[in-house]
Every structure is written in C-alpha cells, then in structure tokens.
Amino acid sequence: MKDQHSIHFALLTDETGNIRKILRDDHALVSENLTYLGELVEDKTRLSHFFYEIAYHGAAVIRDISLRNMPMTVQLIGAKTESGLTIICTAENVVLLDYIQDLTSMNSVQTDTIRHQSKLLSKKNFNEDDLLNHFSQLNNNLVDLQRKLVKKNEVLMRLTLQMNTVFESAGLGFVFLKKDGKIDTFNAMGTDFFHRLTGQTIQPGMSILELAVPDSPEGIQGLLARSLEGDFDSTDVYADGWFEIRTTAVKDDSGRQKGVLLISEEISRRKNYEKTIESQKEFLHLMNKILRHDLANIFTITKSATSLYKRTSNEEMLDSIVEASDRGIRMIDRMKNAEKILHDPDKLRPVSLEGAVYRVMKDYKNLSFTCHGQGCIYADDLIYSLLNNLVSNAIRHGKATDMMFEISGEGDAMVLKVANNGKPIPDEIRDKVFEENFKFGKTAQTGLGLFIVQKTTLRYGGVVKVESCKEWNTCFIFTFPKITEPEKTFKSENCE
Numbered sequence: 001m002k003d004q005h006s007i008h009f010a011l012l013t014d015e016t017g018n019i020r021k022i023l024r025d026d027h028a029l030v031s032e033n034l035t036y037l038g039e040l041v042e043d044k045t046r047l048s049h050f051f052y053e054i055a056y057h058g059a060a061v062i063r064d065i066s067l068r069n070m071p072m073t074v075q076l077i078g079a080k081t082e083s084g085l086t087i088i089c090t091a092e093n094v095v096l097l098d099y100i101q102d103l104t105s106m107n108s109v110q111t112d113t114i115r116h117q118s119k120l121l122s123k124k125n126f127n128e129d130d131l132l133n134h135f136s137q138l139n140n141n142l143v144d145l146q147r148k149l150v151k152k153n154e155v156l157m158r159l160t161l162q163m164n165t166v167f168e169s170a171g172l173g174f175v176f177l178k179k180d181g182k183i184d185t186f187n188a189m190g191t192d193f194f195h196r197l198t199g200q201t202i203q204p205g206m207s208i209l210e211l212a213v214p215d216s217p218e219g220i221q222g223l224l225a226r227s228l229e230g231d232f233d234s235t236d237v238y239a240d241g242w243f244e245i246r247t248t249a250v251k252d253d254s255g256r257q258k259g260v261l262l263i264s265e266e267i268s269r270r271k272n273y274e275k276t277i278e279s280q281k282e283f284l285h286l287m288n289k290i291l292r293h294d295l296a297n298i299f300t301i302t303k304s305a306t307s308l309y310k311r312t313s314n315e316e317m318l319d320s321i322v323e324a325s326d327r328g329i330r331m332i333d334r335m336k337n338a339e340k341i342l343h344d345p346d347k348l349r350p351v352s353l354e355g356a357v358y359r360v361m362k363d364y365k366n367l368s369f370t371c372h373g374q375g376c377i378y379a380d381d382l383i384y385s386l387l388n389n390l391v392s393n394a395i396r397h398g399k400a401t402d403m404m405f406e407i408s409g410e411g412d413a414m415v416l417k418v419a420n421n422g423k424p425i426p427d428e429i430r431d432k433v434f435e436e437n438f439k440f441g442k443t444a445q446t447g448l449g450l451f452i453v454q455k456t457t458l459r460y461g462g463v464v465k466v467e468s469c470k471e472w473n474t475c476f477i478f479t480f481p482k483i484t485e486p487e488k489t490f491k492s493e494n495c496e
Contacts, residue, residue, distance in 0.1 A: 008074060008089045013037060015055045017047065020084055029067065029089075037087065042066040047076075054078040054085055061172060061265075173243075173264035175202070176250060181209050181228050184259065193264040196239040208262075220245055227260045242271040287382075289452060291332075294385060297392050298328040327363045348378035348460065350483055352495035353416055357405045360387040367395065373407035375414045376495040377480040379460050386456045390418050390476060393450065398422020404472060414480045419472035433466060 009030050010023040017037040022030050034040065041047045043065055053060035059079040066073050067089070077088045173189035183206045194202045197220075198211045208224055223235050227247035234246040244267045250259040301324040309317035354374045361369050394400035400422030408415050425433060433450045453476075457464045462480035469475035 008091070010089070011037065011087045012083060013085045013087055015051060015085060017051055023086070029070070040067055041076075042068060050076060050078065051085070054080055173262075175208070175262040175264075177208055177228070177260040177262060179228065179257065179259055181207050181224070183208055190262070190264060193239060193243060196241070197237065223247060224260075224262070227262070230257055232260075236267070236271075241266055241268045243267060293452060294388065295328060297396075298324045323363065323365070348380055350376045350495040351379040351383055352376055353407045353414070354405070355495065356383050356387055360384055360391065361403075363388075364391055364395075367391070367403060368401060369403035369405065371405040371407070375407045375409055375416075376483050377414050377460060377462075378483060382456045382459065386453050387418070389450065389453050394420035394422050394474070398424075398474060409482060410479075412482050414482045416478040416480070417469065417475055418478070419469060419475040421473060424468060424473035425466060 007024070008027055009025040011019055011030065012021040012023060013019050019030075019035055019037060022032075029040065038044050038047055046062060046065060050060055050062040059077075061075060061077050063075040064073045065076060072091070074089050074091060077090065079086050173187065173191075173193040175186040175190040175194070176184040178184050183202055183204055185204065186202060191202055194200065194211065200211055202211070209221075220235060220237050223233055223245060224247070226233065230249070232247045232249065234244060237243050237245055244265045246263045246265075248261050248263070249257045250261050252258045302321050305317040305320040305324070308314060309321075352374070353376065354371050356379075357369075357371045361367070361371075391403060394403060398420055400420035402421045404417070404419040406417040406419075454464055457478060457480075460480055462478055464476060464478050466474065466476050469477070
C-alpha cells in the first residue's frame with residue numbers, strides 16, 4: 001500500500017454493511033458498483049460481529065483484518081450516527097486526528113496564487129484599468145476560497161461529530177500525551193482506566209510519569225517511558241479487570257513525533273476465553289491420559305487371563321476376559337459423557353460418593369470392600385476413573401484383598417477415606433506418588449494412575465494426601481468442598 005499510516009477509505013453504510021455513500025477512497029479500493037462492504041473484506045464472520053458490536057454498543061473497532069487484493073492488514077473503525085454507520089478503514093495504529101487535518105487542509109496552489117497577486121499589487125505601479133482588473137481577480141479568488149473554506153468547515157463539523165462519537169463510544173480509552181509526557185487530551189474511557197489503575201483522576205498538564213502506577217518498569221511504566229522515546233509496544237495490565245495497553249506516535253505535518261497516543265482496551269472477556277481454552281486443553285490432555293491408562297490396565301488383565309486359559313483351560317479365565325471387556329466398554333462410555341465437560345468445563349453436578357463407590361466396585365467381584373457413611377460433592381464422570389485408579393493400584397501394586405471407603409462431613413468439608421490392606425507405600429516416596437510418570441517397584445507401569453487422581457481432585461476443588469490410618473496400611477484421604485445450597489439440601493439419594 002502507498003502509505004502504511006494512511007486512511008484508506010471512509011464509507012456510510014446501514015447496520016448490515018450495505019454501502020450508502022463513499023465519503024473517501026484514497027487508493028481506489030472501493031469501486032462504484034460495490035454495494036456491500038463484505039465483498040471487500042476477507043473474514044465475513046468477524047465483519048458480521050463488527051457490525052453487531054456497532055449496533056449494540058454504538059461503536060466498535062476491528063483490528064488486523066484483511067481486504068481483498070491488499071498485501072497488508074488494516075483496522076476498521078465504526079460509529080453509529082444519525083445518518084447511518086460511519087466506517088473508516090485505516091492502517092494499523094493510525095491517528096484519527098490526522099484524518100480530520102487531511103480533509104480540511106486548504107488548497108495550497110490557490111493560496112499561493114492569492115499571496116503572489118497581493119505581492120504584485122504592493123510593488124508595481126498600474127494604470128487604473130489594470131489595477132481594477134488585478135483587484136477584481138484577487139477578489140474573485142478570495143470569494144472562491146471563502147466558499148471552499150465554508151464547505152470544508154461543514155465537512156469538518158460533520159467529521160468532528162463523527163470522530164467525537166468514535167472517540168467517546170468506541171469502547172477504547174484514549175490519552176494523548178505531549179513529547180514531554182504531559183497529558184494533553186483524553187476521553188472518558190481513558191480517565192476511567194487510569195482511575196482504576198492509580199486511584200487518581202487525570203487532568204490536562206499532568207505528567208503521565210508522575211502518576212502512582214503500581215507496576216514494575218517492565219510493565220506499563222516501562223511501556224510509557226519507551227513510547228516517549230519513540231519505541232512503541234503493547235502490554236496487558238490488570239486494573240480491576242484486564243486491559244490491553246497500546247501506544248503509537250502522534251506526528252506533526254513534517255512527520256516528526258510530537259507526542260504519544262495511549263490506547264486502553266478492556267479485554268477481560270478475551271482473557272476469560274483464553275483461560276477457558278487452556279482449561280479445555282488441560283482437560284483433553286487429562287482425558288487422553290485416563291483413556292490410555294485405563295485401557296492399558298484392561299488389556300493387561302485380558303492378556304493375563306488369556307495366557308492362563310491357554311495353559312490351564314480354566315473357563316473362569318474366560319469370565320475374567322468378558323468382565324474386563326465390559327469394564328472397558330463402560331469406561332469408554334463414561335469418557336464419551338465426559339466430553340460434554342469440554343463445552344462447559346466449569347459445570348459440575350452433585351454426585352453421591354457412596355453411589356460412585358458401589359458403581360466402580362461392581363467391576364471387582366473378587367475384592368472385598370466396605371463403605372461407611374454418605375455424602376455428595378460437586379463432580380463429574382471423572383470421579384469413577386479416580387476411584388478405579390485407587391482400586392486397581394491397590395490390587396496391582398499392594399496385592400490388596402480388602403478395601404475400605406469411609407465418607408464423613410467435617411465442618412465445611414466432605415472427607416473421603418479410601419484404604420486397603422495391601423503393602424504400604426514406603427514413607428520415602430509418599431510425597432512423590434502424585435507426580436506425573438513417577439514409577440516405583442517391579443509392578444510399576446505408566447506412572448499415571450495417582451497423577452490422574454490428583455488432577456481430578458484439584459478439578460473438584462479438593463486436596464488429597466496419603467498416609468496410614470488405624471489398622472489399614474495405606475489410606476488416601478480426600479477433602480472436598482461440601483455442597484451448600486441455601487434453598488435445597490442435596491441428600492445422598494438425590495445425587496447422581
């Protein structure tokens with residue numbers, strides 16, 4: 001593009017993007033037969049959201065969007081006015097005040113002509129007719145210039161109103177700084193941002209560097225200092241909500257930097273999206289580990305039972321293979337239900353702990369167990385994998401033959417104890433058993449079982465520790481937040 005800091009075009013559209021009038025088209029991007037802005041923009045989904053934001057909030061900005069047949073990305077600025085929507089397409093970080101100055105600059109050729117004519121009249125002797133002719137020509141030029149200035153003044157007033165709408169309603173905070181760091185002008189959003197950040201109300205003439213910004217030099221303080229020296233950047237700042245802070249140069253007619261424009265944009269919603277995506281990625285990672293780990297356990301049982309059957313022809317081994325296969329099918333079904341969590345990762349439901357215990361222990365017919373007490377916690381289908389890992393680990397590593405489950409309420413917490421009579425976990429490794437890929441002993445496999453247990457416990461807002469309790473060699477103690485409902489108490493039988 002000819003100028004990376006220019007304004008490319010300005011349009012008047014309706015609320016769906018249909019073009020009513022071309023206000024400006026510096027680089028012939030908008031053809032006369034173009035009726036819809038979407039024909040010019042590559043990403044129609046973002047454009048549709050852009051028009052929705054304007055209609056709903058009164059103004060919007062969309063950055064880093066591509067136009068057809070254009071090598072660089074641009075930004076679109078839109079504001080709702082009485083005559084429709086004013087859409088301005090600019091290069092990234094362009095200063096809107098430059099647009100007004102450009103549109104309202106006088107015709108330099110005409111003013112030079114008038115200046116030259118006045119100079120001639122002051123230095124030469126003319127006869128009366130020549131003098132009248134020169135005065136008449138000068139007067140005509142002055143009248144013509146006045147007409148053009150009146151028209152441009154009308155354009156300036158309209159643009160000023162439109163730019164004020166953008167300035168105040170675009171959802172962005174603007175603060176113009178002079179070269180020495182003193183505040184020049186700002187809008188209400190800019191004032192609000194610095195009040196959130198510092199507790200101070202900014203005023204014209206204040207030095208931006210003297211504000212009590214609670215931040216390190218690597219953050220917004222460093223950003224402001226570098227920007228005043230001509231090095232522009234962006235950073236994210238928390239000020240009772242997340243904001244993205246960007247800076248760009250304000251230049252004079254000769255292209256020299258005369259100040260800095262500081263732009264603040266509230267991005268809490270974007271931060272929440274990023275947090276949700278990270279949570280979903282972590283959950284997918286955990287589900288994948290659970291699936292691999294649990295299926296590996298099932299295949300190990302199936303392989304062992306098949307081998308024994310070949311050697312002994314004991315038909316009980318066939319029953320073990322069928323049971324393991326059924327367990328694998330049920331586990332896959334639970335994982336399929338757990339996929340719903342990806343769409344609403346924070347949504348947990350009341351789950352009966354004793355109900356989950358009995359459901360898991362149905363798969364271990366040769367293992368004795370007792371379950372005391374009852375209670376509910378906020379959980380999801382991963383609770384079954386958590387319990388299954390504890391039981392399968394007790395059998396494989398501890399050679400356990402008996403399990404004990406104890407559920408009790410203690411203050412604001414629900415406590416679940418899971419114990420077995422197998423070999424105890426050595427004291428020297430108890431602090432490491434929950435680490436990913438930690439393995440110990442000859443029966444060690446993937447090292448994921450207890451890691452999955454801990455990650456699932458944290459997902460439910462709980463903590464887990466391992467120790468000996470009473471006559472049991474190994475005891476896992478879980479502490480979960482107790483369900484508290486002001487209008488409804490979840491009883492065990494009402495939980496899933």
